[in-house]
Amino acid sequence: MTALRPVAPRPGTTPGPAAVLRSEWTKFRTVRATVGTLAGAFVVVVCYGLLFGTANGREYLGAPPGEQASFDPRQTAFRALMLAQLLVSAAGALTVTSEYASGTMRTSVTAVPRRGRLLAGKAALVALLMLPCGPLLALASFLTSQATLTAQGAPGLALTDPGVPGAIAGAGLYITLIGLYGVAMGFLLRRTAGAVTLGTFLLILPAMASLFPEWLARAVLTYWPTSAGAQLFWAGLNADGLPPRAGFAVLAATVLALLLAASALFRARDV
Amino acid sequence: MIELRRLTKRHGRTTAVSDLSFDVRPGAVTGFLGPNGAGKTTTMRMILGLDAPTSGTATIRGRRYADLPFPMREVGALLDARAAHPNRSVRAHLLSLAQSSGIARSRVDEVLGAVGLSRVAGRRAGDLSLGMSQRLGIAAALLGDPAVLVFDEPVNGLDPEGVVWIRTLMRDLAAEGRTVLVSSHLMSETALTADHLVVIGRGRLLADAGLDAFIRANSRETVLVRTPDAEELAHRLRDAGGTVRPGVAQAPDALVVTGMESAVIGKVAMAHGVVLHELTPHRTSLEEAYMELTRDSVEFGGAESGPEGER
Numbered sequence: 001m002t003a004l005r006p007v008a009p010r011p012g013t014t015p016g017p018a019a020v021l022r023s024e025w026t027k028f029r030t031v032r033a034t035v036g037t038l039a040g041a042f043v044v045v046v047c048y049g050l051l052f053g054t055a056n057g058r059e060y061l062g063a064p065p066g067e068q069a070s071f072d073p074r075q076t077a078f079r080a081l082m083l084a085q086l087l088v089s090a091a092g093a094l095t096v097t098s099e100y101a102s103g104t105m106r107t108s109v110t111a112v113p114r115r116g117r118l119l120a121g122k123a124a125l126v127a128l129l130m131l132p133c134g135p136l137l138a139l140a141s142f143l144t145s146q147a148t149l150t151a152q153g154a155p156g157l158a159l160t161d162p163g164v165p166g167a168i169a170g171a172g173l174y175i176t177l178i179g180l181y182g183v184a185m186g187f188l189l190r191r192t193a194g195a196v197t198l199g200t201f202l203l204i205l206p207a208m209a210s211l212f213p214e215w216l217a218r219a220v221l222t223y224w225p226t227s228a229g230a231q232l233f234w235a236g237l238n239a240d241g242l243p244p245r246a247g248f249a250v251l252a253a254t255v256l257a258l259l260l261a262a263s264a265l266f267r268a269r270d271v
Numbered sequence: 272m273i274e275l276r277r278l279t280k281r282h283g284r285t286t287a288v289s290d291l292s293f294d295v296r297p298g299a300v301t302g303f304l305g306p307n308g309a310g311k312t313t314t315m316r317m318i319l320g321l322d323a324p325t326s327g328t329a330t331i332r333g334r335r336y337a338d339l340p341f342p343m344r345e346v347g348a349l350l351d352a353r354a355a356h357p358n359r360s361v362r363a364h365l366l367s368l369a370q371s372s373g374i375a376r377s378r379v380d381e382v383l384g385a386v387g388l389s390r391v392a393g394r395r396a397g398d399l400s401l402g403m404s405q406r407l408g409i410a411a412a413l414l415g416d417p418a419v420l421v422f423d424e425p426v427n428g429l430d431p432e433g434v435v436w437i438r439t440l441m442r443d444l445a446a447e448g449r450t451v452l453v454s455s456h457l458m459s460e461t462a463l464t465a466d467h468l469v470v471i472g473r474g475r476l477l478a479d480a481g482l483d484a485f486i487r488a489n490s491r492e493t494v495l496v497r498t499p500d501a502e503e504l505a506h507r508l509r510d511a512g513g514t515v516r517p518g519v520a521q522a523p524d525a526l527v528v529t530g531m532e533s534a535v536i537g538k539v540a541m542a543h544g545v546v547l548h549e550l551t552p553h554r555t556s557l558e559e560a561y562m563e564l565t566r567d568s569v570e571f572g573g574a575e576s577g578p579e580g581e582r
Contacts, residue, residue: 015341015371015372015373019370019371019372019373020371022370022371023367023368023370023371024367024371026363026366026367026370027356027359027363027367030359030360030363030364030367031356031358031359032358033358098356099356102354102355102356102357103351103353103354104354104355104356104364106321106350106351106354107350107354107355107368107411108371109320109321110319110320110321110336110342110343110346110348110350111342111343111368111371111372112342112371112372113320113336113337113339113342114337121371268323270316270321270322270323271321271322
């Protein structure tokens with residue numbers, strides 16, 4: 001054992017939010033599960049972009065002319081993203097649940113006993129990661145699906161078409177909020193299995209709307225936070241949809257409420 | 272300096288820690304003893320702000336842990352040896368901790384060297400042996416060069432070499448003027464390291480004393496006497512104020528006397544013309560004293576409900 005040189009205390013350098021953020025980035029990038037899940041979102045978005053493009057293109061070509069007229073390639077553009085969001089949410093949840101599973105949450109809380117700051121650090125990291133990754137995922141979903149549509153002779157959109165850049169930016173914003181949703185679910189449920197399973201179920205609930213009575217289906221497709229948020233890139237496609245800004249507000253308010261609930265619980269609970 | 276004042280933790284109807292008050296002073300190793308389930312870990316978790324006390328306070332230099340401006344620079348803790356993500360490298364684990372506390376990156380390699388883990392810095396924490404994991408936990412505790420150190424059962428599962436290493440480390444840290452609190456359920460181990468003992472059982476304080484004072488207060492001198500005239504001598508010794516019980520079963524001529532020094536016993540025997548074959552003073556060991564002290568807490572330790580008389 002070699003002698004330790006004592007560290008001189010440096011008053012005035014109370015570790016602030018930036019220090020916590022740096023530490024969270026190190027934690028995120030040094031574990032395969034979190035990096036792999038986020039990378040998996042890109043794989044999923046590309047594979048399913050191609051699959052949805054192919055399937056919808058074939059549908060278009062086989063449809064009678066009347067139905068062909070109502071075909072909107074925007075519908076296909078972000079379908080793959082709706083699957084990739086499950087991995088984005090899981091990656092957000094894993095930044096929290098992997099700490100509970102491995103016992104490092106105790107170490108993290110002793111290092112940063114201001115628990116609100118620790119939670120904020122994790123949320124900020126996921127937001128900062130998803131702000132570029134979200135639009136990239138949306139772009140990948142758009143490009144793969146539209147390329148396969150046009151390759152088959154079905155109508156497809158180009159990046160320069162009106163409304164497309166805005167939809168991609170909106171989809172990126174949506175994905176960022178989904179990442180934060182995952183963080184909140186992680187803090188609320190603490191277990192990976194619970195946070196991912198329940199998190200997924202709640203995200204894709206609108207996909208099951210056809211099973212519900214009509215009034216309920218309509219309500220879910222309008223106000224359920226993920227349906228509402230999807231108006232950021234699907235505006236006009238959903239007859240029951242809210243205006244994009246209102247839809248964004250519903251999703252953002254829900255995620256914020258979940259984060260606040262997570263913060264309150266995290267502060268109150270023994271670690 | 273760690274100060275506990277009437278610290279209490281209840282989980283529903285069970286009381287884990289009850290009305291605990293004691294101080295942990297700098298410049299000494301304080302052994303925190305108690306049978307398994309006595310509440311040692313819960314107490315340490317409350318000191319570190321992980322568990323909220325039901326009532327009472329635990330403070331470090333007058334502040335609650337959560338209110339410390341530089342927690343890792345003031346308190347280092349080893350709670351659970353396996354508290355690193357198994358898939359993260361040893362260095363990355365320490366780096367993330369250092370970064371969260373504004374500690375320079377170079378310090379990571381310093382503490383790795385100090386605990387002898389430099390060669391495995393790039394390995395996954397999950398691939399470390401238990402002994403190496405303990406060293407990693409200690410490296411994390413030392414990162415901020417804290418004045419207060421809290422170790423929960425640091426020698427559990429270590430090989431003899433590791434045990435000696437930790438023992439020396441504790442002594443060195445205390446010699447540097449730091450406050451060192453080390454929990455253990457083994458008196459034999461603690462007696463080799465600690466200057467001061469705090470013993471708890473079923474969440475309650477049983478003893479808070481220096482090692483020597485603890486031994487004096489809790490160990491009793493007994494004298495083994497062998498004589499062909501056991502009945503007569505027992506009678507005479509009782510008259511003189513001693514407590515006498517028959518000795519070992521296979522030796523009917525043996526008596527065990529407490530509350531009387533061997534010299535006095537010799538005099539009593541001579542005065543009444545009793546022949547002595549053996550007169551052996553025996554001091555109860557620290558381990559025996561500890562077992563005696565915590566016997567009640569162990570006996571009820573397996574009961575369904577918490578300590579009696581709590582509610």
